[in-house]
Amino acid sequence: MAVNTTNQTYGLWINGVWKEKTEVLEVLNKYTQNVEAAIARSEKKDVDEAVEGAKEAYKETFSAYDRYLVLTNTARLLLEKKEEFARVLVAEVGKPIRDSRVEVERAAQTLEISAEEAKRIHGEGVPVESAPGSENRMAFTLRVPVGVVAAITPFNVPLNLVCHKIGPALAAGNAVVLKPAEVTPLCALMLAEVFKEAGLPDGRLQVITGDGAEVGGWLLENQDVKMFTFTGSPRVGEIIRQKAGLRKVSLELGNNSATIVHKDADLDKAAALIANKSFNNAGQVCISVQRVYVHQDVKTPFIQLLKDKTEQLQTGDPLDETIDIGPMIRQAEAERVEEWVNEAVSDGATLVTGGSRNGAFYEPTILSDVKREMKVCKQEVFGPVVGIDTYATIDEVIEQVNDSDYGLQAGLFTNDLAFAMKAAKEIEVGGLIVNDASAYRVDHMPYGGVKKSGTGKEGPRYAIEEMTEERIIVLNL
């Protein structure tokens, strides 16, 4: 049974207290469509106040060890409140309860890893003395924080992806102004209070909410923001890239992730992992499997296995412990997916399973005989749809995978080491996952794409590099 888990009006989190606003936006429960909570709609002056407060907080000493302690405490408190956060994720995203619990656990891990990294941020020795005329010099680098970081996050993984920005930014010694997605802002707002309870100095983390384009625009205008770290659509990523000017920008954008199933693969294992990782979070995961390339010799048995495993997935109320797939974020998105699938079928694709919509629910859907120019292949579906195509040779499939505007992660099922290593060199992505689907991620690995999938890496150690400047110190002795 769905319950209203928060039923609260949130203010803006500025300088460690709630600032109430009269204008609010409603946040819906994505399963019941009831109002779950309300959030404040920021005005420009609120955004400027948040940035100013962050700038002031940044000037105060916050040692690496204290950063470590605060992040560790936050991770512990988050785990203590796991069920509370998981239920809010169920409500605001429509994410099934079992997956929501996993997201809270991963978010705590992301903060824990960030805490560990806070203690080992270091530069390196630079042998300037080896240059003629510099014999009496020595040099080393420092990594210094950039200052105020603006973090703008998407709707689909609203706790862990927020932690992937706040964790490393704070670990590196920055102050953060966070703008969570307006449709799923609740966990981020709750997290702000947890950080305070964990000992974070006021102003180091500000959370402002409101209309994305408006608030994002005001953040971009404010020159006291020194870096933008963004996860979301390529459309908004490009706006940020253009308006940020010469400031630092890190962009985690979309993907139409491919996974290859070679003729020597363990087909049962491949089908199980692909079924699980294509439809998780109703396919609203940017490394979710969207394009499957199966070797022509094993097409028929593989499709049958994938169909069987997909049809075992249960769709329904995300609070129900037995449910695998909940609603999409809004009905309009499910309608778009329905349109793309119908268009593919009328252009010659075969519907293997699924293909129907009920409100915001879209059934897990498999298409075969897809063509590369179809929207379900060429664009990012961001929904529970997999399109299967075949190939004959290794060169051909590498070309098919690379024929994409995107390049975040890809998967490859094979026991052929030579193929795996050729793919590692030639597939144009930020990460290749061998003997698993494209959607494998643990939170300390480098994560980020090429082409339209963005620039910069996440994973706390790598994000800290993005969120610090390298400064060289030369000693003339």
Ligand SMILES: NC(=O)C1=CN([C@@H]2O[C@H](COP(=O)(O)OP(=O)(O)OC[C@H]3O[C@@H](n4cnc5c(N)ncnc54)[C@H](O)[C@@H]3O)[C@@H](O)[C@H]2O)C=CC1
């Ligand atoms: N590479 C990655 O790690 C991930 C990428 N994504 C991508 O995100 C997209 C889906 O998420 P959405 O939340 O719908 O993306 P979105 O781009 O619509 O929104 C993302 C964030 O940007 C804000 N925003 C909207 N307009 C803005 C503007 N003009 N200036 C500044 N900020 C603005 C939104 O309020 C939200 O907080 C998909 O394309 C997906 O692939 C999602 C998750 C992870």
Ligand SMILES: O=C(O)[C@H](O)CS(=O)(=O)O
């Ligand atoms: O890109 C996404 O949608 C997420 O980063 C995938 S994950 O972190 O939830 O695995």
